[in-house]
Amino acid sequence: MNTQFFSDTTVMTRRSLRHISRSMDTIITVTIMPIAMMLLFVYVLGGAIQAGTDNYVNYLLPGILLIAIASGISYTAYRLFIDLQSGIFERFHSMPIARSSVLWGHVLTSLVSNAISVVVIILVGLVMGFRSSAGVPAWLAVAGILGVFTLALTWIAVIAGLSATSTDGAGAFSYPLIFLPFVSSAFVPTASMPGPVRAFAENQPVTSIVNTIRALFAQQPVGGEIWLALAWCVGILVIAYAFAMRAYRRKIA
Amino acid sequence: MDETSLAIQVHGLQKSYGKLRVLKGVDFDVARGSIFALLGSNGAGKTTIVRILSTLLKPDDGTARVDGFDVLSQPARVRESISLTGQFAAVDEILTGRENLVMIAELRHVKGTGAVADELLERFGLAEAGGRRVSTYSGGMRRRLDIAMSLIGSPRIIFLDEPTNGLDPEGRIDVWQVVQGLADGGTTVLLTTQYLDEAEKLADRIAILHDGTIIVSGTLEELRKLVPPAKVEYVERQPTLEEIFLAIVGRDKKEQR
Numbered sequence A: 001m002n003t004q005f006f007s008d009t010t011v012m013t014r015r016s017l018r019h020i021s022r023s024m025d026t027i028i029t030v031t032i033m034p035i036a037m038m039l040l041f042v043y044v045l046g047g048a049i050q051a052g053t054d055n056y057v058n059y060l061l062p063g064i065l066l067i068a069i070a071s072g073i074s075y076t077a078y079r080l081f082i083d084l085q086s087g088i089f090e091r092f093h094s095m096p097i098a099r100s101s102v103l104w105g106h107v108l109t110s111l112v113s114n115a116i117s118v119v120v121i122i123l124v125g126l127v128m129g130f131r132s133s134a135g136v137p138a139w140l141a142v143a144g145i146l147g148v149f150t151l152a153l154t155w156i157a158v159i160a161g162l163s164a165t166s167t168d169g170a171g172a173f174s175y176p177l178i179f180l181p182f183v184s185s186a187f188v189p190t191a192s193m194p195g196p197v198r199a200f201a202e203n204q205p206v207t208s209i210v211n212t213i214r215a216l217f218a219q220q221p222v223g224g225e226i227w228l229a230l231a232w233c234v235g236i237l238v239i240a241y242a243f244a245m246r247a248y249r250r251k252i253a
Numbered sequence B: 001m002d003e004t005s006l007a008i009q010v011h012g013l014q015k016s017y018g019k020l021r022v023l024k025g026v027d028f029d030v031a032r033g034s035i036f037a038l039l040g041s042n043g044a045g046k047t048t049i050v051r052i053l054s055t056l057l058k059p060d061d062g063t064a065r066v067d068g069f070d071v072l073s074q075p076a077r078v079r080e081s082i083s084l085t086g087q088f089a090a091v092d093e094i095l096t097g098r099e100n101l102v103m104i105a106e107l108r109h110v111k112g113t114g115a116v117a118d119e120l121l122e123r124f125g126l127a128e129a130g131g132r133r134v135s136t137y138s139g140g141m142r143r144r145l146d147i148a149m150s151l152i153g154s155p156r157i158i159f160l161d162e163p164t165n166g167l168d169p170e171g172r173i174d175v176w177q178v179v180q181g182l183a184d185g186g187t188t189v190l191l192t193t194q195y196l197d198e199a200e201k202l203a204d205r206i207a208i209l210h211d212g213t214i215i216v217s218g219t220l221e222e223l224r225k226l227v228p229p230a231k232v233e234y235v236e237r238q239p240t241l242e243e244i245f246l247a248i249v250g251r252d253k254k255e256q257r
């Protein structure tokens, strides 16, 4: 970590952000699907779902945000894969720069682009009736959890981007991640699920993250759930980072 | 020749991909400020050598020193001395030509990045296209931008892997002039090529890579002496490099049988 690393990472991030700003369709694609899902669940299925709440948008929004992030990171894998294919990755690696800045540029860009989609979805949520009395500290806590969650999934995306052999393969890894919130407390309370499914739902990371964000929005005590949520995020982050570095070293060997 | 006058020293270089032995002990030296052409058929291992010299690939055995630095133990120092134009244009498709140049200039900490970019766009006939995204460029324009990006920061040693591949005759002559200009200014150039006339025109020394080793190397004159010129023809003439190449490669093949 030195000034070289920071200045190179700045250049790399600016490059990657230009890619985003020139392909706004990627952000639109990433936000449209979760928004459509939100509309479907609230206006079509919502009447039949017993979530034990009078405002189903409030109940739903945290899970929708996680789905948006899970689908958003697939573009990081895709962009990294394109860099490897096009040879620009090798050009950077033959230059006197901090080599890790090539990856960090993509990672920071992922944080920015996912933050944009999250904000857009929250705004649509507000139009649909999402309300929160949360103050600044609670919002900051939500932002922090979503940030660590994004970072953790982004490093998984880096593994995929580095080891993919086709553009389709680079994006496919995100499907299970997008699916995970469906088997959690994101849409319906886990209590309504049959035994084994319920056991899985209650012990997978999404449930604790969703419950924490929901409690923060509702100004309710988060209890130990927030630490569980953070432990999941940081744990995934550390493991994904280690595997990403391994894939990276194999790539540049 | 003493050590300091050599820009590149390669000794006993070996590299295999799995069971495929590509380099079986490659030796050559390149003098500072000279143009060195590495000649070989498809799959001979030219790109493999270039990748090893530019620290993108580790050799299995042997040593390679670039600008006096060992590629294995001092890769960062090597990267400060070199610049690579790979076999396939390595440019950012989504950025404009100018943005590509500015980006490289920033990474190389060159002063006045905008001016550097504009000067190169002008020099490579890309001034008008400079503001357009590279995805709209023709293959030749992309290649010219690629080479322009490699000149930023005035590296002491430049590797060009088949630099004129895919260029029209005019474009090739332009690139030859650039390469000649670099050498005149003291830059060492190692280029690989399949075009024999290219090596003949540009290179101070030529090495032919075949079957994992350098089977001959020397100046064009020295290479000419290897083939008896006294063929019975209506006009006596010097053998072209192509004839030398085919004669040596053919002879080598016979020896193997």
Ligand SMILES: Nc1ncnc2c1ncn2[C@@H]1O[C@H](COP(=O)(O)OP(=O)(O)OP(=O)(O)O)[C@@H](O)[C@H]1O
Residues within 6 Å of the ligand: B017, B020, B022, B040, B041, B042, B043, B044, B045, B046, B047, B048, B049, B087, B194
């Ligand atoms: N990553 C790799 N994995 C497996 N085999 C490889 C790899 N890279 C190159 N090879 C093989 O090594 C041999 C030499 O490849 P190289 O690209 O160095 O040749 P080249 O002389 O540059 O050929 P060309 O003129 O076609 O560019 C080829 O047979 C190629 O198939």
Ligand SMILES: [Mg+2]
Residues within 6 Å of the ligand: B046, B047, B048, B087, B161
């Ligand atoms: Mg090659």
